[in-house]
Amino acid sequence: MYLTADSQLAAESAVSVRARSARLLYADIDVEEVTFNRGYYSVDIRYFYQIRGEAFTLVGQPSEISGLAVFDKRVILFGSEGSAKIFTSDTVLGGSDAGAPEGSNLPTAVVEAVDPIVLSMKLIDTPDSRSEFGISEIPSKISASFDSALVFDSTSRRVYVTLGQFSIVRLERDTQLLIPSYDYFVPDKECLGAGDDDACSLFSRIHFPIDEFFPPDTLESPEGYREARGKYN
Numbered sequence: 455m456y457l458t459a460d461s462q463l464a465a466e467s468a469v470s471v472r473a474r475s476a477r478l479l480y481a482d483i484d485v486e487e488v489t490f491n492r493g494y495y496s497v498d499i500r501y502f503y504q505i506r507g508e509a510f511t512l513v514g515q516p517s518e519i520s521g522l523a524v525f526d527k528r529v530i531l532f533g534s535e536g537s538a539k540i541f542t543s544d545t546v547l548g549g550s551d552a553g554a555p556e557g558s559n560l561p562t563a564v565v566e567a568v569d570p571i572v573l574s575m576k577l578i579d580t581p582d583s584r585s586e587f588g589i590s591e592i593p594s595k596i597s598a599s600f601d602s603a604l605v606f607d608s609t610s611r612r613v614y615v616t617l618g619q620f621s622i623v624r625l626e627r628d629t630q631l632l633i634p635s636y637d638y639f640v641p642d643k644e645c646l647g648a649g650d651d652d653a654c655s656l657f658s659r660i661h662f663p664i665d666e667f668f669p670p671d672t673l674e675s676p677e678g679y680r681e682a683r684g685k686y687n
Contacts, residue, residue, distance in 0.1 A: 455505055455522065455523045455612070456522045456524075457604070457605055457613060458519075458603065458604055459602045459603055459605055460601075461509070461519035461520055462609060464509040465509050465577060465613055466609075468510055468577060471509050471576065472508045472510070472575065473505070473572040473574075474506045474507050475505075475572070476503055476504070476506075476523075476569060476571070476572045476615075477503065477504045477569050478502075478569050479502045479504050479596055480502045480593065480595070481502070482499070482502070483497065483498070483563045484497070484498045485560055486498075487560075488530060492535055493532055493535045494530055495530070495531055495532075495561060495625060496528055497528065497529050497530075497531060497563045498526070498527075498528050499527045499529075499623070500526050500527075501526075501567070501619065502522065502523075502592075502593075503522065503524070503525070503570060504521075504600070505521050505522070505615055507519050507520070509577075519613070521613065522596065522600070522604055523615055523617065525619070531623065533625035534561070536559035537559065538559050540628075560627075561625040562627065563624070563626075564623070564624050564625075565621055565622070566621060566622040567619065567620065567622075568620050570619045571617065572615060572618075573617060573618050574615070575614070576614050577611060577612075579611055580611065
């Protein structure tokens with residue numbers, strides 16, 4: 455975890471730390487074909503997190519600390535294969551737009567993720583600490599999420615955090631589907647209005663909305679729920 459400058463000063467004099475929250479800022483995704491394994495692709499994901507916590511000293515109130523945590527994950531997924539070249543009307547060959555005149559048929563990786571759960575946070579003395587990621591590898595928008603500059607230099611103390619991340623990774627690609635279509639439907643019968651039925655008679659034929667008053671506590675109806683519903687309608 456890479457602390458901000460103010461947080462690093464607080465960590466240098468702290469005896470312990472405690473986590474408060476973790477927020478997923480961004481997920482950088484890269485897709486590449488797997489060599490000698492047709493139809494499979496490697497999806498490399500780099501998660502960027504904003505971590506907030508507290509640093510405790512022997513005296514006084516705890517200091518709030520914040521920093522950046524980075525996690526890399528790789529998955530191998532089947533995405534089929536296609537050799538078609540994709541041309542769109544958005545790009546003109548030789549035009550001034552920056553887009554490419556043709557696109558590859560690689561699948562698109564999609565990552566759905568929620569904010570992580572902080573499992574643990576600890577303070578470690580690391581006199582030979584080295585940064586694992588250079589400052590050039592952190593997007594500017596990520597750095598702008600913090601109140602002060604992040605410290606990537608060697609420090610005598612480090613804060614390590616363990617996160618639990620739930621995510622769904624999938625591959626998507628364009629494909630052609632044959633769907634039957636029908637012409638516009640023009641009604642050929644007259645639509646009749648309401649009849650002369652008595653309002654009380656009409657209301658008596660409406661089922662009592664049991665679900666609105668006693669919603670089930672599970673997604674599936676409990677045993678005997680349908681029988682009870684029919685009994686009191």
